Amino acid sequence: MTWDHHTGFAFASAVLWILGIIPAWNRVRKYYLWTIITYAAGIVVYAVFIGGLWVSQQRPPLATMGEVRLWYTLFLSFAGLITYMKWKFPWILPLSTVMALVFSALNILRPQIHSHVLMPALQSIWFIPHVTVYMFSYGLLACSFLLAVVGFFRPNDPIMPAIDKLTRAGFAFFTIGMLLGSIWARLAWGDYWTWDPKETWAAVTWLLYLLFFHIRKSQPEARKKMYLVLVLAFLSLQICWYGFQYLPGAQTSLHNYAL
Incomplete structure (x- = not known):
């Protein structure tokens, strides 16, 4: 194949x-x-x-x-x-x-067809679980994002239970992906976290989803506010995934092998 x-x-x-x-x-x-x-x-x-x-x-x-x-x-x-x-x-x-x-x-x-040989930084037992767990979380959070967008136009649809479960599951897998990545980073680069552009946007994304949970608990009727936070969080997720390559400093990022 x-x-x-x-x-x-x-x-x-x-x-x-x-x-x-x-x-x-x-x-x-x-x-x-x-x-x-x-x-x-x-x-x-x-x-x-x-x-x-x-x-x-x-x-x-x-x-x-x-x-x-x-x-x-x-x-x-x-x-x-x-x-x-x-x-x-x-x-x-x-x-x-x-x-x-x-x-x-x-x-x-x-x-984007590249060599069949993995570069040394990717030859790790943490490589597969880190990326696949992240991608699974992205899929769940994409569905949460789509529900939030629909919520702006169909305010009477009973979508909050679905948003809750999808966002919780996606956030959990996203967190696991970050933890797996930090362990891998410690072994590969000697530090758990370096605050390069990709890691910075991962932290921003994580905090935005955390903000959603805070609003959900403290202001359960503020649906439009929650929808907006989910949209912003998903946009931040896109920057974390691939948009960061267009930002200043991207070429010096430790993650530039994925570009």
Whole structure:
């Protein structure tokens, strides 16, 4: 399996996802099982490509931004499906699918194919859990973000329980990812935290989600304020993930191997 196969697998996944979301969007309940099976099949197809790429490259496909986007697409589509199954919002699958397809399309246009050999800093037992846990948290928090955006336009929809659970789960995995990264940093660079641009924005993102929980507890009726914080937190997350490369000092960042 090589990057040349990505377009075919991505197209097959996209077709299955679209076939799955059509009845969900139209609230056709008798096709609920069809939606689940078809959409899950699309996720499996995408996962097969990632697994095949892993085997052919003889290393985890996590070293470049293009490879990391594969995992984000996978986990975001999975998080969208779980959210739909749990809360039955007819619009969550279309929204999460569009977001996932944007990143899948970026990998078709700009796959960022690099050497099969991992650079020394990435040859660590902490590499796989750190990145995959982060990507899973990003997928959950993306769904939380989408719910918050919808909340501005559909204030009567009962979305807060879903936002609570998705944000709590995403925040937990995000925190675990940070902790795994700090252990890895200590072993690789001699320090748990260096406050380079990526780490600084990770801290900002973490604090913004913490602010959401504070508002949720102290001002439970301030929904628009909570939605706004979630939107800002997700934007901060994008800077933490890839936007920091456009900031001053990015080229001296210890994380610039991922650009």
